[in-house]
Amino acid sequence: MNVVTVSEIKRRGMAAIEEGLQHGPVRIIKRNKSAAVVLSEEEYLRLTGEQPQVRPGMTAMQWLLSQRAAGTRDKAEIDASVADERNW
Template sequence: MNNVLTVAELKRRGMAAIEEGLQHGPIHIMKRNRAAAVVLSEEEYQRLIHGRTQPAPSMTAMQWLLQQPSAGTREKAEIDSSLAEERNW
């Protein structure tokens, strides 16, 4: 985290501190020496939300999950075998 803004500085400088920080990428907001939030530019925010599939209002959670691309590399048989081994200890 090299683009950090403390809550104290944010209170003191306001939006000017945010605008200045965003010139260097996302801003990590620190509160009591802990990361509390991240501020993104509108452009970066839009890029992130459009990269994900948004559920349709009438879609169930299961339908949405089944539409997501597979991220794993193991086949079903391999997973089933691994689970069977774990259960037979």
């Protein structure tokens, strides 16, 4: 099973996910429960039928920064949530 824990992501960052994606979809585990699944861009596009919108030479950080904000939480809510997660 291709699994990465939240603590490993906190320790290693995106490298933990990128390494796992070399072996297929990555299941993210948080507090011993499945929290999310990360797919490669190619697999996601195959499932959704979308066309890639990445410019050649774009880094992962550039792509992330070019995405629209999807959330509705403000900074204080996010900080409180992160603090709660760190105190478990």
